[in-house]
Amino acid sequence: xxxxxxxxxxxxxxxxxxxxxxxxxxxxxxxxxxxxxxxxxxxxxxxxxxxxxxxxxxxxxxxxxxxxxxxxxxxxxxxxxxxxxxxxxxxxxxxxxxxxxxxxxxxxxxxxxxxxxxxxxxxxxxxxxxxxxxxxxxxxxxxxxxxxxxxxxxxxxxxxxxxxxxxxxxxxxxxxxxxxxxxxxxxxxxxxxxxxxxxxxxxxxxxxxxxxxxxxxxxxxxxxxxxxxxxxxxxxxxxxxxxxxxxxxxxxxxxxxxxxxxxxxxxxxxxxxxxxxxxxxxxxxxxxxxxxxxxxxxxxxxxxxxxxxxxxxxxxxxxxxxxxxxxxxxxxxxxxxxxxxxxxxxxxxxxxxxxxxxxxxxxxxxxxxxxxxxxxxxxxxxxxxxxxxxxxxxxxxxxxxxxxxxxxxxxxxxxxxxxxxxxxxxxxxxxxxxxxxxxxxxxxxxxxxxxxxxxxxxxxxxxxxxxxxxxxxxxxxxxxxxx
Ligand code: 5AD
Ligand code: SF4
Numbered sequence: 001x002x003x004x005x006x007x008x009x010x011x012x013x014x015x016x017x018x019x020x021x022x023x024x025x026x027x028x029x030x031x032x033x034x035x036x037x038x039x040x041x042x043x044x045x046x047x048x049x050x051x052x053x054x055x056x057x058x059x060x061x062x063x064x065x066x067x068x069x070x071x072x073x074x075x076x077x078x079x080x081x082x083x084x085x086x087x088x089x090x091x092x093x094x095x096x097x098x099x100x101x102x103x104x105x106x107x108x109x110x111x112x113x114x115x116x117x118x119x120x121x122x123x124x125x126x127x128x129x130x131x132x133x134x135x136x137x138x139x140x141x142x143x144x145x146x147x148x149x150x151x152x153x154x155x156x157x158x159x160x161x162x163x164x165x166x167x168x169x170x171x172x173x174x175x176x177x178x179x180x181x182x183x184x185x186x187x188x189x190x191x192x193x194x195x196x197x198x199x200x201x202x203x204x205x206x207x208x209x210x211x212x213x214x215x216x217x218x219x220x221x222x223x224x225x226x227x228x229x230x231x232x233x234x235x236x237x238x239x240x241x242x243x244x245x246x247x248x249x250x251x252x253x254x255x256x257x258x259x260x261x262x263x264x265x266x267x268x269x270x271x272x273x274x275x276x277x278x279x280x281x282x283x284x285x286x287x288x289x290x291x292x293x294x295x296x297x298x299x300x301x302x303x304x305x306x307x308x309x310x311x312x313x314x315x316x317x318x319x320x321x322x323x324x325x326x327x328x329x330x331x332x333x334x335x336x337x338x339x340x341x342x343x344x345x346x347x348x349x350x351x352x353x354x355x356x357x358x359x360x361x362x363x364x365x366x367x368x369x370x371x372x373x374x375x376x377x378x379x380x381x382x383x384x385x386x387x388x389x390x391x392x393x394x395x396x397x398x399x400x401x402x403x404x405x406x407x408x409x410x411x412x413x414x415x416x417x418x419x420x421x422x423x424x425x426x427x428x429x430x431x432x433x434x435x436x437x438x439x440x441x442x443x444x445x446x447x448x449x450x451x452x453x454x455x456x457x458x459x460x461x462x463x464x465x466x467x468x469x470x471x472x473x474x475x476x477x478x479x480x481x482x483x
Contacts (some may be wrong), residue, residue: 003174003175003214003215003249003250004174004175004214005174005175005176005177006149006174006175006176006177008178010149011149011176011177011178011179013153014149014150014151014152014153015152017152017153017155017156018058018061018062018152020156020160021062021063021152021155021156021159022061022062022063023063024063024159024160025062025063025064026063035064035065036063036064036065036080036081037064037065037066037067037070037079037080037081038056038059038064038065038066038067038079038080038081038082038083039066039067039068039069039070039079039081039082039083040052040055040056040059040066040083040084040085041082041083041084041085041100042085043084043085043086043087043093043096043097043120044085044086044087044089044093044120044121045087045089046190046237046239046278047192047239047240047241048085048086048087048120048121049184049190050190050192050239051085051120051145051148052085053181053182053183053184053190054148054149054179054180054181054182055083055085055119055148055151056182057179057180057181057182058149058151058152058179058180059081059083059151059182060180060182061180062152062155064080064081066182067079070082071107072103072104072106072107073106073107073110075110075111078107078110078111078114079114080113080114080115081114081115081116081117081155082104082114082115082116082117083116083117083118083119083141084097084100084101084116084117084118084119084120085119085120086118086119086120086121086122086123087120087121087122088121088122088124088125088128088205088209088382089121089204089205089206089380089382090377090378090380090382091380091381091382092380093122094122094128097118097122098131098136101116101118101132101136101138101139102136104116104138105136105138107138108138115140115141115155115158115159116138116139116140116141117139117140117141117142117143117154117155118132118139118141118142119141119142119143119144119145119148119151120144120145121144121145121205121206121209121210122209123142123143123144124144124145124146124168124169124208124209124210125205125208125209125383125384126168127383129142129166129167129168132166133166139164140158140164140165141154141155141158141164141165141166142165142166142167143165143167143169144167144168144169144209145169145173145209145210146169146171146172146173146174146210146211147167147169148176148179149176149179154167169211171211172196172211172212173195173196173210173211173212173214174214175195175214175215175216177216177220186231186232186233187232187233187234187235187429187431187461187462188233188234188235188236188237188431189228189233189235189236189237190236190237190239191221191224191225191228191236191237191238191239192216192238192239192240193215193216193221193238193239193240193243193246193259193262193277194213194214194215194216194240194241194242194243194245194246195210195211195213195214195240195241196210196211196212196213196214196241197210197212197213197241197242198212198213198242198245199241199242199281199319199321200319201308201318201319201320202317202318202319202385202386202387203318203348203351203379203382203385203387204382204385205382205384205385206241208384208385210241212249213241213242213245213248213249214249215240215246215247215248215249215250215253217250217253217254218247218253218254218256218261218262218265219254221238221262221266222265222266222269222270225266225270225272226269226270228272229270229271229272232462233272234272234273234274234429234462235272235273235274235275235276235429236272236274236275236276237275237276237277237278238262238275238276238277238278239277239278240277240278240279241279242279242280242281242284243259243277243278243279243280244259244280244281244284244285244286244289245259245281245284246258246259246262247259247261247262258286258288258289259277259289259292260286260288260289260291260292263275263277263289263292263293263296263299264292264295264296266298267296267297267298267299272298273298273429273464274298274300274429274446275296275298275299275300276300276302276448278304279304279306280303280304280305280306281306282305282306282307282320282322282326282327282330283320283321283322285305285330285334287333290333290334290337290338291337293334293337293338293341294337294338300446300447300448301338301340301341301342301446301447302341302342302343302344302446302447302448303334303341303342303343303344304343304344304345304346305330305331305334305343305344305345306345306346306347307327307345307346307347307365307369308320308346308347308348308351309347309348309351309354309358309361309362310324310358310361310362310363310364310365310366311324311354311357311358311359311361311362312324312325312361313358314351314353314354314358314361317351317352317353317387318348318351318387319386324361324365327365328365328368328369331343331369340447341447342372342447342448342449343369343371343372344371344372344373344374344375344448345369345371345374345375346374346375346376346377347362347366347374347375347376347377347406348377348378348379349362349376349377349378349379349399349402349403349406350378350379350394350398350399350402350403351379351387351394352379352387352390352391352392352393352394353390353392353394354379354394354402359402359406362406363405363406363409366406366409366410366413367409367413370413370417371410371413371414372414372417372447372449373410373414373475374406374410374414376403376406376407376410378399378400378403379394379399381393411474414474414475415472415473415474418449418472418473418474418476418477419472420472421449421469421472421477422469422470422471422472422477423468423469424468424469425466425467425468425469425482426445426446426449426451426466426467426469426477426479427445427446427464427465427466427467428443428444428445428451428453428464428465428466428467428479429443429444429462429463429464429465430442430443430456430460430461430462430463430464430465431443431444431461432460432461433458434452437452439454440452440453440454441453441454441455441456441458441460441465441481443465443467445477449476449477450475450476450477451467451469451476451477451478451479452476452477452478452479453465453467453478453479453480453481454479454480454481455467455480455481455482455483456481456483460481465481465482465483466481466482467479467480467481467482468480468481468482
């Protein structure tokens with residue numbers, strides 16, 4: 001089914017609601033001398049971080065002052081609007097949100113005018129919306145990821161019709177262009193290139209909560225990146241659940257047929273110094289893409305390539321559509337074309353039915369690939385996914401012991417790789433002083449490694465700096481600027 005764009009009439013309607021709320025906020029300031037505040041709290045992945053930048057963009061346009069924190073018991077510091085942008089990939093992400101919602105019940109008694117909203121992946125699940133409706137009566141507004149561009153309309157109903165709005169998404173999802181964005185960083189920016197996922201890995205809830213794959217048009221992406229470059233952005237990360245299937249759903253994309261074409265286009269038509277992207281599904285990573293990474297200087301030599309398990313049997317049950325051997329062959333082809341590439345991955349420990357032998361296959365794959373870093377997760381049962389109803393769930397203590405072994409192995413490999421960089425000089429995009437030590441600068445290499453370094457006059461933010469690496473740690477490097 002071809003991707004449907006949200007119509008301009010719909011976006012104009014949202015602008016109308018935005019203006020009415022803005023007037024309401026301005027009238028409040030005129031009579032009280034106060035500005036209504038709003039806080040967006042984000043859980044989960046980069047996609048959610050970026051969605052929150054859009055939510056903040058819309059709220060700013062509505063006249064709210066965005067604040068980074070809120071209080072639950074000091075009246076003046078309880079934000080006028082608190083919006084939770086949630087995640088449901090693992091159970092603990094949901095539990096945290098319920099904890100926060102519970103803590104806000106008291107705040108609502110202290111400040112009855114406050115508005116609490118919950119959006120994002122968790123609220124795409126009817127059972128979560130029902131739980132909020134029943135237990136968290138302090139929540140005024142609920143909507144899912146696919147309806148996020150309608151925030152002005154929903155908020156308008158809460159404010160002016162005094163309604164409790166609890167929406168469950170009814171569409172497969174569309175692509176909304178023209179939503180304002182309040183970016184958190186002026187050096188690095190996220191750019192969504194596609195939404196949704198068609199893969200249905202048997203453990204994963206994402207396809208159910210984010211809908212089918214929808215790509216943005218290349219011309220819209222290009223216009224956005226050009227605008228970012230004009231505003232001094234030095235690095236973009238292209239986001240999608242599976243960027244390698246970019247464009248497959250578009251009938252007419254001005255000659256851009258796939259993700260490799262999109263990378264070529266952005267490198268040819270803009271001056272962006274660094275491009276990263278995530279996430280790549282191994283089954284769809286083409287030789288055309290490998291060649292595009294190798295040929296384009298701006299495309300960073302860095303790849304996030306989730307493997308999930310090292311056992312072909314488990315991979316089959318996960319519905320990943322590649323074997324251990326195919327994955328290893330892919331890694332070999334990538335390394336041949338781009339020898340300096342840094343690799344990271346995602347691994348799930350304790351998928352139902354995972355035996356000791358399966359797990360050892362994961363350990364041996366990690367040893368063979370030698371990832372620079374790995375995000376390791378304990379399998380979490382997600383209602384509605386095929387794996388959740390399996391009877392052969394692995395006992396908690398067994399999973400925990402395996403998880404610790406995997407982490408120890410990966411940490412030692414990461415450390416060894418970093419040790420091998422001592423003595424080299426690497427190019428670092430400086431992000432400014434380190435948060436933990438003001439006397440040092442911090443930044444990242446093309447391979448996305450964090451480098452803390454000394455030297456320079458404190459004015460290096462936004463500059464590419466050559467840094468001599470003096471020491472290595474497990475998750476970062478230390479060095480001296482060569483100025
Ligand atoms: N349990 C544990 N980890 C999961 N992931 C996705 N679903 C689950 C689950 N049910 C992990 C995968 C994915 C990453 C974003 O989250 O490793 O790549
Ligand atoms: Fe989930 Fe698999 Fe889609 Fe990734 S590719 S979002 S793990 S279903």
